Amino acid sequence: MGLDDRKLAVLRAIVEDYVATQEPVGSKALVERHQLGVSPATVRNDMAVLEEEGYIRQPHTSAGRVPTDRGYRLFVDRLSRVKPLSPAERRAIERFLVGAVDLDDVVHRTVRLLAQLTRQVAVVQYPSLARSKVRHLELVPISTTRLMVVMIADTGRVEQRLVELPAPVPAEDVTDLRRLVNEKLVGSQLAETPPLVQALVEESATHLRPAMTTLSTVLLETLVERHEERIALAGTANLTRGGLLDFQGSLRPILEALEEEVVLLKLIGETEPSNATRVLIGDENEIDNLRAASVVSTGYGPGATIVGGLGVLGPTRMDYPGNIAMVRAVARYVGELLAQN
Amino acid sequence: MGLDDRKLAVLRAIVEDYVATQEPVGSKALVERHQLGVSPATVRNDMAVLEEEGYIRQPHTSAGRVPTDRGYRLFVDRLSRVKPLSPAERRAIERFLVGAVDLDDVVHRTVRLLAQLTRQVAVVQYPSLARSKVRHLELVPISTTRLMVVMIADTGRVEQRLVELPAPVPAEDVTDLRRLVNEKLVGSQLAETPPLVQALVEESATHLRPAMTTLSTVLLETLVERHEERIALAGTANLTRGGLLDFQGSLRPILEALEEEVVLLKLIGETEPSNATRVLIGDENEIDNLRAASVVSTGYGPGATIVGGLGVLGPTRMDYPGNIAMVRAVARYVGELLAQN
DNA sequence: GCTGGCACTCGACTGTAGCGAGTGCCAGTC
DNA sequence: GACTGGCACTCGCTACAGTCGAGTGCCAGC
Numbered sequence: 001m002g003l004d005d006r007k008l009a010v011l012r013a014i015v016e017d018y019v020a021t022q023e024p025v026g027s028k029a030l031v032e033r034h035q036l037g038v039s040p041a042t043v044r045n046d047m048a049v050l051e052e053e054g055y056i057r058q059p060h061t062s063a064g065r066v067p068t069d070r071g072y073r074l075f076v077d078r079l080s081r082v083k084p085l086s087p088a089e090r091r092a093i094e095r096f097l098v099g100a101v102d103l104d105d106v107v108h109r110t111v112r113l114l115a116q117l118t119r120q121v122a123v124v125q126y127p128s129l130a131r132s133k134v135r136h137l138e139l140v141p142i143s144t145t146r147l148m149v150v151m152i153a154d155t156g157r158v159e160q161r162l163v164e165l166p167a168p169v170p171a172e173d174v175t176d177l178r179r180l181v182n183e184k185l186v187g188s189q190l191a192e193t194p195p196l197v198q199a200l201v202e203e204s205a206t207h208l209r210p211a212m213t214t215l216s217t218v219l220l221e222t223l224v225e226r227h228e229e230r231i232a233l234a235g236t237a238n239l240t241r242g243g244l245l246d247f248q249g250s251l252r253p254i255l256e257a258l259e260e261e262v263v264l265l266k267l268i269g270e271t272e273p274s275n276a277t278r279v280l281i282g283d284e285n286e287i288d289n290l291r292a293a294s295v296v297s298t299g300y301g302p303g304a305t306i307v308g309g310l311g312v313l314g315p316t317r318m319d320y321p322g323n324i325a326m327v328r329a330v331a332r333y334v335g336e337l338l339a340q341n
Numbered sequence: 342m343g344l345d346d347r348k349l350a351v352l353r354a355i356v357e358d359y360v361a362t363q364e365p366v367g368s369k370a371l372v373e374r375h376q377l378g379v380s381p382a383t384v385r386n387d388m389a390v391l392e393e394e395g396y397i398r399q400p401h402t403s404a405g406r407v408p409t410d411r412g413y414r415l416f417v418d419r420l421s422r423v424k425p426l427s428p429a430e431r432r433a434i435e436r437f438l439v440g441a442v443d444l445d446d447v448v449h450r451t452v453r454l455l456a457q458l459t460r461q462v463a464v465v466q467y468p469s470l471a472r473s474k475v476r477h478l479e480l481v482p483i484s485t486t487r488l489m490v491v492m493i494a495d496t497g498r499v500e501q502r503l504v505e506l507p508a509p510v511p512a513e514d515v516t517d518l519r520r521l522v523n524e525k526l527v528g529s530q531l532a533e534t535p536p537l538v539q540a541l542v543e544e545s546a547t548h549l550r551p552a553m554t555t556l557s558t559v560l561l562e563t564l565v566e567r568h569e570e571r572i573a574l575a576g577t578a579n580l581t582r583g584g585l586l587d588f589q590g591s592l593r594p595i596l597e598a599l600e601e602e603v604v605l606l607k608l609i610g611e612t613e614p615s616n617a618t619r620v621l622i623g624d625e626n627e628i629d630n631l632r633a634a635s636v637v638s639t640g641y642g643p644g645a646t647i648v649g650g651l652g653v654l655g656p657t658r659m660d661y662p663g664n665i666a667m668v669r670a671v672a673r674y675v676g677e678l679l680a681q682n
Numbered sequence: 683g684c685t686g687g688c689a690c691t692c693g694a695c696t697g698t699a700g701c702g703a704g705t706g707c708c709a710g711t712c
Numbered sequence: 713g714a715c716t717g718g719c720a721c722t723c724g725c726t727a728c729a730g731t732c733g734a735g736t737g738c739c740a741g742c
Binding site: 101102135136138140142148150152156158160161162222234235236237239240250251252255256258259341 | 442443476477479481483489491493497499501502503563575576577578580581591592593596597599600682
Binding site for chain 2: 717722
């Protein structure tokens with residue numbers, strides 16, 4: 001397929017103009033706004049080819065052209081130039097850094113920052129437990145038959161869960177349980193704990209056995225099986241920008257999708273541990289409700305390791321270069337912040 | 342003002358029909374669908390009076406009537422009959438009860454349940470810390486100069502916070518700190534802790550003083566001053582029902598308001614500890630962004646005490662009797678659930 | 683291979699007309 | 713005095729015709 005440089009330039013111009021104006025762009029307007037060095041007629045010929053190849057389309061005859069998902073894809077892959085952050089944006093990111101006291105705090109600030117910068121819906125996954133190591137397990141007796149298990153992960157995440165013991169357990173035994181559990185599990189990757197937990201039960205003294213059994217069940221259940229992923233969301237109000245033109249008039253499916261944590265995890269949760277930025281455009285999306293949306297996401301984590309994902313979701317008609325730059329920048333800053341702890 | 346029984350019946354009929362059909366209701370349709378026992382002309386006269394009094398209005402001449410905020414208010418206060426829950430709804434509420442393992446779990450299930458039942462946006466406040474008593478404070482050393490403080494409240498809430506100590510503190514001292522803090526604070530209402538925390542610092546031994554000071558600062562800061570209220574939200578997709586007719590076409594302000602925790606707290610957070618159901622209709626709302634919405638909310642808590650609020654938000658054109666019934670029922674069930682712990 | 687010119691298409695907008703739901707008013711009835 | 717039937721009137725909604733103009737595809741010429 002013969003897509004010479006000028007045709008690519010035309011496509012790029014169409015994408016840029018359409019993203020900016022939200023209106024189908026015609027050949028005349030194009031040559032006026034961009035230095036293409038050719039006449040509208042020539043551009044029209046190029047457009048015809050681009051349309052034939054499926055990169056742009058006409059909403060109706062006698063209207064300008066609009067990029068297709070495929071067109072955006074080509075644009076993102078080959079045509080977009082990196083857009084450096086503005087000083088204001090850079091400052092905004094740095095400012096948000098200071099004063100975060102907590103993992104919770106960091107995640108909340110991040111998601112708000114991202115929503116504000118990109119003016120899209122922002123999604124941040126808490127550091128995945130599967131990628132975390134146990135830093136400490138605390139057992140707090142609530143009553144003689146109730147224990148609060150608090151797990152602190154090296155990523156800063158803290159999870160707690162109530163455990164109902166089969167029989168009353170004296171305080172000394174709780175101390176023993178705490179020691180045993182910590183000796184065995186501290187420092188190990190959460191995904192790899194099941195055999196260790198199993199061993200824990202088998203090795204424990206007879207009088208501790210029943211308590212240890214329920215304890216281990218709960219540990220496995222909450223921390224590993226029902227993989228406790230968390231998500232923070234912000235900027236849903238941004239969906240209403242572009243007044244119903246985006247998302248073919250109905251926010252319904254989008255809002256529904258955003259309420260499903262599983263869906264969001266699929267979107268921005270890191271599958272392979274890489275920090276490459278991923279861009280999903282419209283139809284490429286596997287979730288039916290989000291066929292009209294695009295997602296820009298990446299992994300983040302302290303140093304080179306990746307512990308979670310973050311990203312933004314918006315209309316296919318979005319500023320890809322800008323959003324990609326911001327998502328990357330924010331991810332890097334969050335990573336640094338996590339590394340400090 | 343002469344609002345005799347029939348005029349009230351007319352208003353009620355208008356509200357019910359408008360809520361059901363979402364269309365301005367005319368005099369003829371009214372007498373057909375309700376047994377008013379009079380002719381359309383008579384109804385028209387009544388309508389004229391109701392309009393004069395500000396209970397209904399005409400979107401334009403030659404259209405049917407629509408209730409005003411004031412009309413809804415009268416309807417809610419004097420005209421609506423209690424709507425008993427259907428067996429299906431009752432079952433749904435009971436079913437959600439079983440299997441909740443955690444406060445987090447309870448809150449999440451509740452908010453989803455409420456959204457599903459009412460088909461509105463549901464909001465649930467976590468049990469307020471101000472209303473909670475300290476059950477236990479755990480100090481977990483992360484490093485020699487870092488402490489994780491975990492507070493467990495009697496309402497089931499668990500809050501944690503990282504504390505940076507001014508100087509390394511040996512393990513025995515942490516044990517001492519833990520003992521002191523618990524002796525002093527366990528069992529006391531969180532709102533009343535500030536003087537106790539103050540005393541804690543003054544009474545502590547010299548070598549513990551610096552650590553205790555920072556510890557107390559953090560405690561006060563996170564638990565009392567920056568009153569750590571939490572909110573769960575569900576069902577935002579329900580806002581799109583009624584296709585843009587509700588909320589005068591723009592979801593924007595609503596979505597914005599829903600992102601502000603402070604706003605939500607003002608809405609459903611319990612100000613006075615009563616379990617009365619509150620209904621805010623349209624303009625009665627103090628938040629400008631929510632002038633087109635109504636809120637039904639109530640307090641909940643174990644037994645007779647109230648520890649938090651929950652409710653639903655939707656268009657002024659909502660099924661008030663139904664929503665009130667459901668909000669109440671859910672609050673009662675959640676209360677029972679909390680009492681069991 | 684590019685360009686200017688030209689005929690053509692078709693959505694957006696405007697103006698007009700008819701329809702019908704719904705009203706307000708009034709005179710008449712119980 | 714309260715209710716009712718009748719009637720003229722209002723006004724939004726829909727359909728339809730006409731115009732405008734942005735944008736196109738194609739073609740002959742450079």
